[in-house]
Amino acid sequence: MIPANALLLTDFYELAMLEAYYAQGMEEEAVFDFHVRALPPGYGYLVAAGLAQVLEMLRDARFSDEELAWLRDSGRFGDDFVDYLSGFRFAGSVDAMAEGTVFFPDEPVLRVTAPMPQAQLVETRIINLLQYQTLVATKASRCVSAAPDKLLVDFGLRRAHGAEAGLLAARASWLGGFAGTSAVLAGPRFGVPLYGTMAHSFIEAHDDEMAAFERFARARPDGLVLLIDTYDTEGAARRLPELAGRLARDGISIHSVRLDSGDLAEHARRVRRILDDGGLSSVQIFASGGLDEHGVVALLADGAPIDGFGIGSKLDTAADSPYLDCAYKLCEYAGTPRRKHSEHKATWPGRKQVLRHYDARGRMTGDRVQREDEPAGDGELLLRRVMDHGEIVAPLPTLAESRAHCAAQLDRLPPALRALDAAPSYPVEISDRVRALAREADVRIEEHQRAGGVWRPSS
Amino acid sequence: MIPANALLLTDFYELAMLEAYYAQGMEEEAVFDFHVRALPPGYGYLVAAGLAQVLEMLRDARFSDEELAWLRDSGRFGDDFVDYLSGFRFAGSVDAMAEGTVFFPDEPVLRVTAPMPQAQLVETRIINLLQYQTLVATKASRCVSAAPDKLLVDFGLRRAHGAEAGLLAARASWLGGFAGTSAVLAGPRFGVPLYGTMAHSFIEAHDDEMAAFERFARARPDGLVLLIDTYDTEGAARRLPELAGRLARDGISIHSVRLDSGDLAEHARRVRRILDDGGLSSVQIFASGGLDEHGVVALLADGAPIDGFGIGSKLDTAADSPYLDCAYKLCEYAGTPRRKHSEHKATWPGRKQVLRHYDARGRMTGDRVQREDEPAGDGELLLRRVMDHGEIVAPLPTLAESRAHCAAQLDRLPPALRALDAAPSYPVEISDRVRALAREADVRIEEHQRAGGVWRPSS
Numbered sequence: 069m070i071p072a073n074a075l076l077l078t079d080f081y082e083l084a085m086l087e088a089y090y091a092q093g094m095e096e097e098a099v100f101d102f103h104v105r106a107l108p109p110g111y112g113y114l115v116a117a118g119l120a121q122v123l124e125m126l127r128d129a130r131f132s133d134e135e136l137a138w139l140r141d142s143g144r145f146g147d148d149f150v151d152y153l154s155g156f157r158f159a160g161s162v163d164a165m166a167e168g169t170v171f172f173p174d175e176p177v178l179r180v181t182a183p184m185p186q187a188q189l190v191e192t193r194i195i196n197l198l199q200y201q202t203l204v205a206t207k208a209s210r211c212v213s214a215a216p217d218k219l220l221v222d223f224g225l226r227r228a229h230g231a232e233a234g235l236l237a238a239r240a241s242w243l244g245g246f247a248g249t250s251a252v253l254a255g256p257r258f259g260v261p262l263y264g265t266m267a268h269s270f271i272e273a274h275d276d277e278m279a280a281f282e283r284f285a286r287a288r289p290d291g292l293v294l295l296i297d298t299y300d301t302e303g304a305a306r307r308l309p310e311l312a313g314r315l316a317r318d319g320i321s322i323h324s325v326r327l328d329s330g331d332l333a334e335h336a337r338r339v340r341r342i343l344d345d346g347g348l349s350s351v352q353i354f355a356s357g358g359l360d361e362h363g364v365v366a367l368l369a370d371g372a373p374i375d376g377f378g379i380g381s382k383l384d385t386a387a388d389s390p391y392l393d394c395a396y397k398l399c400e401y402a403g404t405p406r407r408k409h410s411e412h413k414a415t416w417p418g419r420k421q422v423l424r425h426y427d428a429r430g431r432m433t434g435d436r437v438q439r440e441d442e443p444a445g446d447g448e449l450l451l452r453r454v455m456d457h458g459e460i461v462a463p464l465p466t467l468a469e470s471r472a473h474c475a476a477q478l479d480r481l482p483p484a485l486r487a488l489d490a491a492p493s494y495p496v497e498i499s500d501r502v503r504a505l506a507r508e509a510d511v512r513i514e515e516h517q518r519a520g521g522v523w524r525p526s527s
Numbered sequence: 528m529i530p531a532n533a534l535l536l537t538d539f540y541e542l543a544m545l546e547a548y549y550a551q552g553m554e555e556e557a558v559f560d561f562h563v564r565a566l567p568p569g570y571g572y573l574v575a576a577g578l579a580q581v582l583e584m585l586r587d588a589r590f591s592d593e594e595l596a597w598l599r600d601s602g603r604f605g606d607d608f609v610d611y612l613s614g615f616r617f618a619g620s621v622d623a624m625a626e627g628t629v630f631f632p633d634e635p636v637l638r639v640t641a642p643m644p645q646a647q648l649v650e651t652r653i654i655n656l657l658q659y660q661t662l663v664a665t666k667a668s669r670c671v672s673a674a675p676d677k678l679l680v681d682f683g684l685r686r687a688h689g690a691e692a693g694l695l696a697a698r699a700s701w702l703g704g705f706a707g708t709s710a711v712l713a714g715p716r717f718g719v720p721l722y723g724t725m726a727h728s729f730i731e732a733h734d735d736e737m738a739a740f741e742r743f744a745r746a747r748p749d750g751l752v753l754l755i756d757t758y759d760t761e762g763a764a765r766r767l768p769e770l771a772g773r774l775a776r777d778g779i780s781i782h783s784v785r786l787d788s789g790d791l792a793e794h795a796r797r798v799r800r801i802l803d804d805g806g807l808s809s810v811q812i813f814a815s816g817g818l819d820e821h822g823v824v825a826l827l828a829d830g831a832p833i834d835g836f837g838i839g840s841k842l843d844t845a846a847d848s849p850y851l852d853c854a855y856k857l858c859e860y861a862g863t864p865r866r867k868h869s870e871h872k873a874t875w876p877g878r879k880q881v882l883r884h885y886d887a888r889g890r891m892t893g894d895r896v897q898r899e900d901e902p903a904g905d906g907e908l909l910l911r912r913v914m915d916h917g918e919i920v921a922p923l924p925t926l927a928e929s930r931a932h933c934a935a936q937l938d939r940l941p942p943a944l945r946a947l948d949a950a951p952s953y954p955v956e957i958s959d960r961v962r963a964l965a966r967e968a969d970v971r972i973e974e975h976q977r978a979g980g981v982w983r984p985s986s
Contacts, residue, residue, distance in 0.1 A: 070715055071530070073690040079682075079709040080723025088725075088746035094732065138715040184732060191726070195685040196693060223538075226654040227850040229696075229843075231532040232689030234655060250538040256529055256597040264539025266547075267650070269857035272865040273553065273643060276975045287547035298867045299972055330870035381850040384688075390844035391686040398728035406731040408757045411789035513758055516735045 072232065073125075075156070076135045078192040083139075086185045087149045096402035098184040099419055100191070101176040102198055103397070108389030112485030113170045113494065115209050115474055116177050117240045118201035120167065120467075122194055123460050126158040129190065158186050162455035165422070166465065168205075168243055168474030169450060170481055172496045175422045175437055177202075179451060184401065191396045199394050200233065201240040203386035207361065208244030209478055211379055213486045214361040215368060219376030221263045222249035223356055224384025237384040243471050245478075250378070258467050263378075265293040265326050265354070272298060278307050282314070289320040293354060296325045296339070305339045309346030324352040324376065332357065333372035340373040352376065360387065361488055404512070405505045416498060418505045423447035432480050438499035531691065532584075534615070535594045537651040542598075545644045546608045555861035557643040558878055559650070560635040561657055562856070567848030571944030572629045572953065574668050574933055575636050576699045577660035579626065579926075581653055582919050585617040588649065617645050621914035624881070625924065627664075627702060627933030628909060629940055631955045634881045634896055636661075638910060643860065650855045658853050659692060660699040662845035666820070667703030668937055670838055672945045673820040674827060678835030680722045681708035682815055683843025696843040702930050704937075709837070717926050722837075724752040724785050724813070731757060737766050741773070748779040752813060755784045755798070764798045768805030783811040783835065791816065792831035799832040811835065819846065820947055864968045875957060877964045882906035891939050897958035 070076060089095065104114060131139070131153050139150045160182020171177055178198065180187045211220055222241040228234035238254030248261030255262045266284055274280035281294050296304035305325065312322050325343070327335050332355045343351050355367070356378030364377055381387065397415040398406050405417035419440040425433045425447050436447065454461055465473065484492055529535060548554065563573060590598070590612050598609045619641020630636055637657065639646045670679055681700040687693035697713030707720030714721045725743055733739035740753050755763035764784065771781050784802070786794050791814045802810050814826070815837030823836055840846065856874040857865050864876035878899040884892045884906050895906065913920055924932065943951055 070712060072694050072712070073531070074712060076712040076715065077684070077690050077694060078711055079684055080711050080721045081709065081725055082723075083711060084723050084747050085725055085729045085743075088729070088743045091746035092742055098728075098732065100728070135715075142714065144721075188726070188728060191728075192685045193690075196687060196689065199686055200688045225536070225538055226651045227658055227853075228655060229659045229688035229845075229849075230655065230691030230694075231536050231652075232691045235531050235536060236689055250540065252537055252539050252542060253529060253531070253533060253535040255601065256535065256594075262539045262603075264541075264543050266540055266544055267647070268867045269557075269559070269647060269650075269865075270544045270547065272857050272867055273557065273860040275971070276978070283551055284544075284547045287550040288543050297870075299976060303976060329872050385844070385849035386688075387849045390688075390846050390849045391840040394686075398731050401732040406728075408727045408731055411756075413788050512734070517758060517762060519735070 070132065070134050070138070074135055075129055075131050075189075076138070078189060082189050082192060083145065085188055086153070087145060089185050089188070090149050090152055095183045095185060097181060098187040098398060099400035100180045100187050100396050101399050101415070101420065102178040102194060103176050103395065104171075104173050105393040105395065105413070106173050108392070110489045111206065111210075111389070112487060112492070113172060113206070113481060114202055115205040115244055115477075116165045116169045116171055116202060117167050117205035117243055118198040118236070119164050119178065119454065120464050121197045121201070121236070122178065123162065123455055123464065125193055125197065126162065126190060126455060127458060127460060129156065129158045131156055156186070156189070157458060158182060158190065159458040160186050160455070161453060161457070163451040164454050165450045166452065166473060167470040168477060170477045171422070171450070172435060172494050174416070174496055174498065175435060176420050176451065179419065181419075195394060195396050199392045200386075201236050201243075203389065203392060204237045204240035204383060205244035205474070207383055207386055208241035208246050209474065210361040210488060211364060211377075211383070212245035213478075214365045214488060215377065218364075218374070219354070220246045221376065221378050222246055222251065222383060223378035223380035225249075225251040227381040228384035234384060239467065241383060243467060243474055245471070245475060260467070266295050268295065268298045271295065277304055278311055281311055285315050285320050285322070286318075291323050292320065293324040293326050294322060295328065297327050297329045297335070301327060301330065301335050302338050302342060305342040306346070308343065308351070309348055312348055312351075322348065322351050324354045326354045326356065326378075328355075328357045332374070333367050333370040336367075336372045336374050354378065356380065358382070365488060405509045407506055407509045409510065416502050416506060417509045418502060420502060422450040424450055426480065430480055431482060432494070434495035434497065436497045436499055437502060439501045439505065442499060442501055529591065529593050529597070533594055534588055534590050534648075535597070537648060541648050541651060542604065544647055545612070546604055548644050548647070549608050549611055554642045554644060556640060557646040557857060558859035559639045559646050559855050560858050560874075560879065561637040561653060562635050562854065563630075563632050564852040564854065564872070565632050567851070569948045570665065570669075570848070571946065571951070572631060572665070572940060573661055574664040574703055574936075575624045575628045575630055575661060576626050576664035576702055577657040577695070578623050578637065578913070579923050580656045580660070580695070581637065582621065582914055582923065584652055584656065585621065585649060585914060586917060586919060588615065588617045590615055615645075615648070616917060617641060617649065618917040619645050619914075620912060620916070622910040623913050624909045625911065625932060626929040627936060629936045630881070630909070631894060631953050633875065633955055633957065634894060635879050635910065638878065640878075654853060654855050658851045659845075660695050662848065662851060663696045663699035663842060664703035664933070666842055666845055667700035667705050668933065669820040669947060670823060670836075670842070671704035672937075673824045673947060674836065677823075677833070678813070679705045680835065680837050681705055681710065681842060682837035682839035684708075684710040686840040687843035693843060698926065700842060702926060702933055704930070704934060719926070725754050727754065727757045730754065736763055737770055740770055744774050744779050744781070745777075750782050751779065752783040752785050753781060754787065756786050756788045756794070760786060760789065760794050761797050761801060764801040765805070767802065767810070768807055771807055771810075781807065781810050783813045785813045785815065785837075787814075787816045791833070792826050792829040795826075795831045795833050813837065815839065817841070824947060863971070864964045866965055866968045868969065875961050875965060876968045877961060879961060881909040883909055885939065889939055890941060891953070893954035893956065895956045895958055896961060898960045898964065901958060901960055
């Protein structure tokens, strides 16, 4: 069976265009940018994520024998073209922002430079990988802003959209500042710290709730978290001091209780009181159930004595903005700058760089999208060469390093941009030379269209 | 590298509970139900999807050597327990609704019966697989209701959440009634028909738009769709009759033009007029760009002469309801019915079946959730045995058969439930014997809790 992340996981039109390019021998160098057109409502910034997966995909991009056999047998492509695809490799270069970098609309986050067919075929998967992790890393960072001193854990695997989404959400949320995830595979794959408690089924499978707790505690004594809302939350809490005493004699301590239903703030207050009255003030309260950054803020504003949050469905599905208005667009072919100017979807042509400026305290003051060859002055260049001739240039940062980079980036953001709603916009200037290039590209197209006799300036 | 769909793609707590069950030798038979608690706002029904992937996962469920090595080396589990996991197999049974069946809240869609550890470990992935495909199949069927006579194609791969989501969205949307997908891999994997046009980059890479069209047409003459909004939509349309004449001399005809930006209704009307005036009334108009069932309805209500729609981001991310309020819940262990009664999350205990009633014209009139051993009368039993002792009982329906089943199901739905908004609810009765079982389970728990001295009826 062809795996889900095979090179054939692409849009049909990519192959159709490749066949047309092949027929014409159009293999000159193309430059594509991945950028976002607009921030999700209420968002002040985005966090770049997913680059490592893009680079691995490009490095390993080949059609397997099974894929080639299907292409051949499908009757949809010429044999010569399929033979040509059998030699497909990505041999281009990539310049990109480091994972964890904050960025804004209109800024190229990643630039691919390669012979046209190579740069085109990978469009679909590049968007697919960058968009999702960027959404989750950004949302995770917003949760961290909402509850900077709390333990935040990704619980979303079960409601993520498929296997890869759950796995990459665990990666991206840790990158964005979470403490860890419940998704086990993110441990071996990415080194993300793992967290887990118990399910209601464990309690229900026993006849007595306290017996269930005790058995679990003796089997898994470390970092013990007890789920207390299966039947009667406060009732369970009242029985914990006795259980805690029994466990303490064997050196086992209860780390936390978990609430997963009902009015979390009200239960947390009552449970806190019961635990404190019972001498269990060191036992923490961990809450979950339909939360996101807004839910967390509301609970904390309500004074809920909660020490940690499991954040699941809304994080892993980026529920408030499940997709980004983003694109991977041609900006140069065969040495000539290119752009489309479809309504509301016009793009900036040419090879571009993003320059970032800071004030004396190291806080970001504004970005500038400029041509690659414009001087940097005292700004910081955000796009770096990460792949050359299809090979990753230098060891990629570890995920822990990217996570630290992300935290540092967030510290340098103007604080108002970290607000959860109605954030002001961050200044992103388009350089005069980029604007001039756009006019050049328009004039060139206009002349060609006029030659065709029907050009009208687009609205 | 451990693949994304490995058995380790589970929540940490599943493994923690398994270790506790292992320590206690708790391996008696457990019964779990997958069900949905509530319909997404405005939805009148759901379409069951994802069963085939669940059954394949259960059939093949094993820890690989690489996974076992990680479990052993992680220091988080006892060696004996990891040895035990090395022999893990799913040897239980599954009863389920056929894919394509419409269903409603509180109805078990799938029931797993297996020794507790087997039934528990697979919880996360069962929810992960069923939830997402159900969302997409349902949304696709709503798009079909919105535009029953139009060509509907899934274009969402690039904005789907990862590889598996894009692939399964292609599958689920075809199941729900779409004509096909742009996601190539869904061809070899699932036999879904493939559609594709061209990207703006193809046009931009040429100096002249018509030259780009003509070259594409000669390389890929079948089912030719031309993307005409790169620069000036109507301008491009006006040049098509001449191009069409030139192509016709070589037996090539233009099947459609595609619009992807701006006011789609207005452009479609203008382009339709231009094409008709130019003798191209057989050329169809295909539109895409931020559409879902509501967008399609609005365009058609506006009289837009559009023949087909590419539906992407909002479909593949189920944007209006990116996750379902759903659960996989223990309903029996060791022969005793079980339920939780967490606030707003109480579940029905015991082995249940869903009975569906029809009127004389074959239209659905109401469902009844009853105990498995209650008589069926003249109703239709929706849960069928599909896996026994870990083996798939009989060849699963092909996806085309499931798609036909879905269409037949939708025909039998009360028409009001197919409305896109504010649908009335469909009657789902819980049988007296199921209710009695719930009371029994409550009394049993109450007695145990009372024995602990702190029981209070939960609110």
